[in-house]
Amino acid sequence: MLERLWKSFQGTRLGRSIFRVGLPGSNLERAQVAISSFLLHFQPAKVNRRALKFRTTLGLGLISLYLFLILTATGVLLMFYYVPSTARAYQDMKDLEFVVTAGLVLRNMHRWAAHLMVLCVVLHLCRVFYTAAYKPPREFNWVLGVCLFLMTLALSFTGYLLPWDQLAFWAITVGTNIAGYAPLIGKKLQFMFLGGHVVGESALIRFYVLHVLVLPAVAILFIAVHLWRVRKDGGLASPAEPQVLQEELQPAQLPLTKTYGLMELARGTTPMVGLKPEEEVFTWPNLIFRELLLFLATVAVVLVLSIAFNAPLEEMANPVHPPNPAKAPWYFLGLQELVSYSAFWGGVIVPALIVFALLLLPYLDRKRRGVGVWFSHERRLAIGVFTFCLVTAVVLTVIGTAFRGPNWSFQIPWKPAAAATEGH
C-alpha cells in the first residue's frame, strides 16, 4: 500500500523534480541506486552476503555513527537553550529541566547517547581487533579509527564540563591536572586546555567551542574518510579475501566475468573486482533495510534510557568546596586509578604507550592471518595480549568507580566509608 502511494507521488511533476529515480523495481535500478542517490552513494551497489549477518560485526560501527547523529541532533537543540557563561550555564540546565518542553528528556538523550557512544566505540575497536580487520590494506583505516576514538573521548570530556555543576567542575579539574603531569609540556598543556590556571570562565567557553564546533567538524571529516576507506579497502574484512593485494593489477589480469552499468576501469588495489567470491546481494534493499532497523533499535534504546533515568546534576560548581573523592568521568577513571599509583608512569607513560601501541599496531602486526574471523586460533598471542590489556583497563576502571572512597582510600562498594560531612 505504501508502495502504491509512493508511486503515485512519483508520477507527479513535483515528485519527479525531487527524486530523479523512483523506488528501484528492477535489478538495474537497484544497482543504480548506489550512484543516483546522494545519501546512499557511499554504499556499494552490492555487498557480500556476509555483511548482512549481525554476528559479522555486531553493527557496532553503525551504532557508533547513529549515536553520533543522535548526539548532533540533540546537541543542536540543546544549543538553543544553553549559554556557555559561568553565570548562566547551571541556571540553563535547571531551566531545561523545569521549563523547556521535553527539556529533561532531551538532555538525558544527549548524555546517555554520549556514554553509549564511548562504550560502542570501544567495543567497535575491540571487534575490529578480534576479527583482524586492521591488517593490510586496512591499516590506515585503523589509524583513522583510533583518532576517532580519541576524538570521541575529547568530545565527551569537553561536553562533561558544560553543565557547570560540582560533578562537571571537579571531573575536569582532575582530568586537566592529569594532563599537567606530562613532563616539560605538561603545565603549558594544562594552561592551553583551561585558558588560564583554574577552571573558570575561559575554560568553559573554550570547551564549549571545542565541543560544538571544532571537534564535531573534525570528527565528521574523519568519519567521512573512515567510511570511504571501508569501501575502497574492499568492504568488510572477510576470511575469503585474497591475501596479497599490494601489486598493481593490470587490466589484462582481470577476469571478464561481470559487467556493471557504470564505467570504471579497475586498476590498483581497490576495488576488488573479480577477486572475491560472488556471494553478493544488492545493497538496496537488503543492507539498507537492516541498517534502518538498527537505527530504530538504537533510537529506541536511547529513548528508553532517557525516559527512565535522569542525567545527574549536582550543586552549582563551587571552587572552594571540592568533593572527596573528586572523580574524573568514568572513561578516565582507570587512568585516575593509575595516576594514584604514579603520576608520571601511570598518568603519562602508560596512556602514551597505549595510544602509540594502538596507532602502530597494524604496522607491527602484518601477518595476514585470521582476517575476518572472530578469535582466530592463529592469532592467539595477539588476542591474548589485547584481551589482557582490555581486562586490566576494565578492572582499573571498575576499581576507580566503585572501590575508591574519600582520599582515594580503598572501600567496599556496599560498605562505603563515612566521608567528612558537615553537621546537618
Place this chain on the structure above:
Amino acid sequence: MNDSSLRRLYPWFTVLGLLVGGLVVAAFYKDQFREWKEWQRRHLQQEIARAATPEQRAQAARLAVEIHQYVLTEPDRVDRCATCHAAVEDPSYAGLPQPLAYHPNHDRHPFEKFGCTICHQGQGRATTRQAAHGQVEHWDRPLIELKYIQSACAKCHLPSDIPDAPQLARGQAVFEDSGCIGCHKLHGSGGVIGPELDRVGATRSPEWLLKHFKNPAAVTAGSAMPPIGAGEADLQALTLYVMSFTGEPLSAYYVSMKTLPGTLAGRRLYEERGCPSCHSLAGKGGKLGPPLDQVAKRHDPQWLIAHFKNPQAISPGTIMPQFYLSEQETRALTQFLLSWSDTNVIGFLKTPATMTPVERGKAVYKKFGCAGCHGLEAQGGIPNPNAKTAQQVPGLKYVSEGYTKDELRKRILDGQREIVSLDPHKPPAPLYMPPWRGKIAEGELSDLVEYLMSLTPKGEKLDF
C-alpha cells in the same frame, strides 16, 4: 530481488517503529501533565467561579495556563513560585489553603523587585513541589520553616529595628550579651578562637544551631565553647538571628536598608550636604575622599563626631570642608555611618549623648565580646581545661589590684597567646587572650580600662 531473509525482518520494522513512536509520545506526554498545570487550573476555576458577569467569566476562561516568574537582575534569580502559587498578589484569596493562598502584605516588598526566595529560600527556578521547596538532593537551601522566617529580614535590615520581627531584635540582643564575637569573627571583626560566623546560617540547619548553643561539646567534638546560658525562648531567638548570617551577596539596593530609622535623617543629610561628591558607599560616589563603608572599624564614634565638628583638627591637611553642622545633624550623620559599616551597632547612639567613660567602657566590653570568655559581669568562670588559672578563664573584677592602667592597656593590646598549663603533659588550654591591637580604637581602649578598673567592689581588699 528481495532476499527472503528480508521478509522475515519486516515485522521487526513495525515493532521498532511503533516502539520508537510510542517512546517519543511518552517523552512529550510526561510534559503535558506537569503538576503545576493542575494547580493553575484550579486557580483558574476559582477565577471563573468568582466571575460576576458573563464578560468576566469569558475573560477568566481565556486566561492561559503558563509559567509565572519573577526575573530579578541584581541578585540574578528567577523565582517561579507563582506558577503554582498563582494567587499570591490577589487579596481576595486570603486564607485559602496553599498553594492557592494570598501572600499577606505582599505590597511591602513587591515581588517584581524581591521575588520569593530572598526570604523564603528554596529553589526558585524549579516548577515541581519537591524541587521548588528545595527538598531534593543537591540543593542546600530548602524552604525555611515559617517560625524562622524573621531571620530573612536581617539580610537587608538592621535586626534591632524591624517592628514586625521582635524575635530578631531579641536574638541580636542575646548575641551581643553573650559576647559571641569575643571568639568568633563576624563581618571581619571579632576573635579568632572559634570559626567565622559569616556564612553559618547557610551551612548549618536551625536544629544544629539550637543543639550547639545548648551544648557545644556534644555537637562539635573537642569544642571549648561554653553552653549559652539562656532560656529556651532566648535560644530560639538567637538561632533565628544567627540563621540570618548567610553571606549571600546582595546588591546595594537591598542592603541599603541597613539603617536605623533614626539614621534615615542621617542618610538624607548625607545626600543633601553633598558627601557623595567626595566619598563613596557600596561603590557609589566620589573618589576624592576615602570610601566610608568600613569607617566604623577604623574610628570610634567620638572620633567621627569630632571629625565632623572640625575636620582640619582631626585630620590635618585634609581638604574636607567645615560643614557647620548642628549637634543633631552631627549625631544623625554619625549614626548613619556607624550603621552602614557595623551591623552590630551597640547602643551608643541609642542612649543619651553624654556618657561617662565607665559607661562607654561597658559598651566597649560588650562590643568586642569580652563577655564570651570573661562573663557577662566580668566574673570569669568559663571552663578552660588545663589552664593554671584554676582551669577557668579568670574574672576581671580585681584587675585594679594586679595591674596599673598602662599594664592593663598593654595586656589588652598584646593579648596572651601562651596560657600556662596546670599539667605540662596534658594538651594546652584551648582558650587564650587574643591581641586587640589594630582592632580597638584609642578612645575605646581608655574607656574600657576605666570600666575594668571600676569593677573592683568598693572597700574590699584582697590579701595575697
